Amino acid sequence: MEVATTNPNEETNVWGGGNQPLNASYGKLMMWFFIVSDALTFSGFLVAYGFSRFKNIDSWPIADEVFTHFPFLHGVDAPMYYVALMTFILIFSSVTMVLAVDAGHHMNKAKVTFYMLLTIIGGAVFVGSQAWEWKNFIKGEYGALETRGGQILQFVDADTGKRVALEAFAADIPSTRDTHQRSNGLWFVDESSLPNYTVEEIKAGFAANENLVIRGEKIDEKGHKIVLSREASLDKINDAVGVVEGANLVHNEYGNRLFADFFFFITGFHGFHVFSGVVINIIIFFNVIVGTYERRGHYEMVEKVGLYWHFVDLVWVFVFTFFYLV
Amino acid sequence: MAHADQKLAIFRGLLKFKSNVQKIWGVLIFLSIVTTVEVVLGIIKPESLMTMFFGMKLLNWIFIILTIVKAYYIAWDFMHIRDEKGSLKGSIVLPLIILIPYLAFILLVEADYIFEVMNAGFVSWNF
Numbered sequence: 001m002e003v004a005t006t007n008p009n010e011e012t013n014v015w016g017g018g019n020q021p022l023n024a025s026y027g028k029l030m031m032w033f034f035i036v037s038d039a040l041t042f043s044g045f046l047v048a049y050g051f052s053r054f055k056n057i058d059s060w061p062i063a064d065e066v067f068t069h070f071p072f073l074h075g076v077d078a079p080m081y082y083v084a085l086m087t088f089i090l091i092f093s094s095v096t097m098v099l100a101v102d103a104g105h106h107m108n109k110a111k112v113t114f115y116m117l118l119t120i121i122g123g124a125v126f127v128g129s130q131a132w133e134w135k136n137f138i139k140g141e142y143g144a145l146e147t148r149g150g151q152i153l154q155f156v157d158a159d160t161g162k163r164v165a166l167e168a169f170a171a172d173i174p175s176t177r178d179t180h181q182r183s184n185g186l187w188f189v190d191e192s193s194l195p196n197y198t199v200e201e202i203k204a205g206f207a208a209n210e211n212l213v214i215r216g217e218k219i220d221e222k223g224h225k226i227v228l229s230r231e232a233s234l235d236k237i238n239d240a241v242g243v244v245e246g247a248n249l250v251h252n253e254y255g256n257r258l259f260a261d262f263f264f265f266i267t268g269f270h271g272f273h274v275f276s277g278v279v280i281n282i283i284i285f286f287n288v289i290v291g292t293y294e295r296r297g298h299y300e301m302v303e304k305v306g307l308y309w310h311f312v313d314l315v316w317v318f319v320f321t322f323f324y325l326v
Numbered sequence: 327m328a329h330a331d332q333k334l335a336i337f338r339g340l341l342k343f344k345s346n347v348q349k350i351w352g353v354l355i356f357l358s359i360v361t362t363v364e365v366v367l368g369i370i371k372p373e374s375l376m377t378m379f380f381g382m383k384l385l386n387w388i389f390i391i392l393t394i395v396k397a398y399y400i401a402w403d404f405m406h407i408r409d410e411k412g413s414l415k416g417s418i419v420l421p422l423i424i425l426i427p428y429l430a431f432i433l434l435v436e437a438d439y440i441f442e443v444m445n446a447g448f449v450s451w452n453f
Contacts, residue, residue, distance in 0.1 A: 022414040032418055043426045047433050054437035058445070064368075084365040088358065095354045098404050102346050223376070223383075303406075310404045314397055321393040325368045326386045 031304045035311045038273075042315050045266050046322055052258045059217035061255030062225070063324050065163075069136045083324045086129045087316065090274075093122025094313040101306045104299025109288065112302060116285040119309065123278040130271045137263065140246030142166065143195075144253040145202060147239040152255050154215045155206070156227055164212060166243070170197045171204035195243040206237055217255050263323065270319055273312045280305050333408050336399070353403045360392050381438075 022029065053060050064079040071082070100115035143166035145153040155164045175198055180191045206212055214233035218226045228236055244253040252260035284305050293299045334349050335342045336356075343349040367375070367385060375385040402408045407415055 022417075023411045024414055029414075032414070036418055036421060039422055040425060043422075043429060047426075047430050050430065051433045051437040054434050055440045055444075057438075057441055080365055080368050084361065087361055091354065091357055091361070094400065094404055095350055098350045099347065101406075102350065105346075307405055310400055313404075314400045317393055317396050317400065321364075321389050325364060325389045 025300060027300065027304055028307070031307045035307060038311065039315075042266075042269075042318070045262075045269065046318060049262045049266060049322060052256075052262065056256055056258070058219055059256060060219070061217075061259045062219075062223070065225075066137070066254045066259075067133065067324065068141075069133075071132070080324055082129070082133065083320060086126055086133075087320050089122055089129065090126050090313050090316050093119045093126065094310050096122060097306045097309045101299070101303050104293070104302045107294070107299070109291070109294055112288050112293075112299060113285070116281060116288060116302070120278055120281050120285060123274055123281065123309075127271060127274050127278065130267060130274070134264075134267075137260075138246050138248065140244075140253045142253065143197075143243065143245040145199065145237065145240035146242045146244050146251060148241050149239075150257065151217055151239075152244065152253060153236060153240060154225075154253075156213050156215045158211050158213045158227075158230065161227075163215075166197055166202060166245070169205040169209045169212060170201045171208065173198065173201050173204060175200075195245050197243050199240050199243060202243060203237055203240070207234070266319060266323070270312070270315055273315065277305075277309050277312050281309065332406075336403065349403065353399050357396055357399060360396050364389060364392055 024032075067083060068077050068079050069082060070076065070078040096115045096118040100112050100119060103111035103115060142154065142163045144155070147153065155166070155169070156162065157164050177194065177198070179194050180189065182188075182190055210230070212233070213227055213230055214236050215225050215227045216236070220226050242251070244251045247253060247260040247263075249257075249261055249264065251257065254260070284301055287293065287301065288299075293301060332346050334344070334346065336349065336353065341352065343352055367388065371385065375383070375388065377384050379387060401419075407418065
């Protein structure tokens with residue numbers, strides 16, 4: 001009979017303090033709140049990436065052509081294999097983390113220690129892999145020309161359809177242009193190191209090699225970059241004002257500059273999360289070793305860093321999709 | 327805190343595990359399969375999936391759906407949302423599934439509009 005009316009006694013129990021209405025401790029709830037807000041931050045970044053991409057939908061760089069490196073395989077075109085490997089590493093370190101949490105529930109100190117160690121190693125390997133990925137991206141592969149409007153002109157062999165690096169055809173024209181340094185000019189003006197070739201050298205080399213054509217940023221309906229004819233290429237190359245090798249926040253040999261900006265920003269922000277996750281995991285790892293949680297009577301702290309660690313993995317799943325797959 | 331109330335079944339009870347550790351390995355295998363499917367699709371890019379569907383290539387929709395499936399299992403089984411109370415589940419998941427699609431929707435529609443303006447307008451973006 002008393003089903004509809006609430007029991008006043010129980011009500012004080014739920015809202016009177018001293019218990020956990022959501023059946024989760026204070027610390028765990030705060031970790032969840034942080035994760036929800038951080039998830040919104042990351043979605044903000046990824047949606048901003050989507051915005052720029054939809055805005056330049058007919059000229060966005062093709063990820064398969066940008067990320068083609070694999071360790072120890074030089075010159076082999078291996079799109080995506082490396083990021084796939086990174087994804088597996090991160091998922092696996094997520095698994096060792098859950099196993100650590102599970103061992104914590106059984107108060108098994110040795111197992112928690114072992115699995116935490118594996119998690120830390122997995123995270124460190126992931127950060128290292130990302131550093132390598134950045135190195136390749138920054139260094140660039142083929143080089144390109146940039147027009148005054150910021151468009152990228154890449155070079156393709158007309159017969160094979162393969163990309164051609166600048167060094168393969170650039171003419172050698174002696175020039176006396178030196179990098180400007182503060183010590184021998186205006187002290188407040190600085191410039192980064194000059195590209196290996198001048199625009200004149202590229203133009204002369206291009207004119208001399210009949211089989212070279214230019215590939216612009218535009219994409220056709222099938223999703224391939226449009227390659228110009230030889231005549232159109234000879235005309236187009238006159239627009240070039242600079243040589244770009246590799247990528248940074250201002251120039252990007254792979255295409256639209258925003259692509260490089262978002263790549264550095266989103267994978268960098270994610271990599272920083274992984275890095276801080278590794279640091280926090282190391283702290284917890286040593287706490288496990290010295291027996292802090294054994295004395296406390298529970299391993300909930302491992303569970304809390306575990307939540308953060310899985311979240312980092314979760315974000316990578318989305319970054320992987322939107323940067324490399326889609 | 328022995329977590330005796332852990333739910334050990336995934337796929338709506340289709341697959342039941344004997345222990346939590348077994349469930350973790352099971353989920354890992356599932357996630358690996360999904361990732362492998364994604365990578366294989368991304369490398370071969372089947373021509374039949376290149377048709378446009380609701381503003382995007384069909385292949386891209388498949389990638390996004392598979393990603394959400396992966397996200398579900400990471401959150402539900404690795405982050406133990408499956409074992410949490412309904413109220414906690416809701417307060418974590420609902421804000422995200424309401425706000426993120428909303429943000430994506432308005433920004434992508436706006437971006438598409440800007441693309442049209444730049445495409446059809448009298449402004450030169452390559453000078």
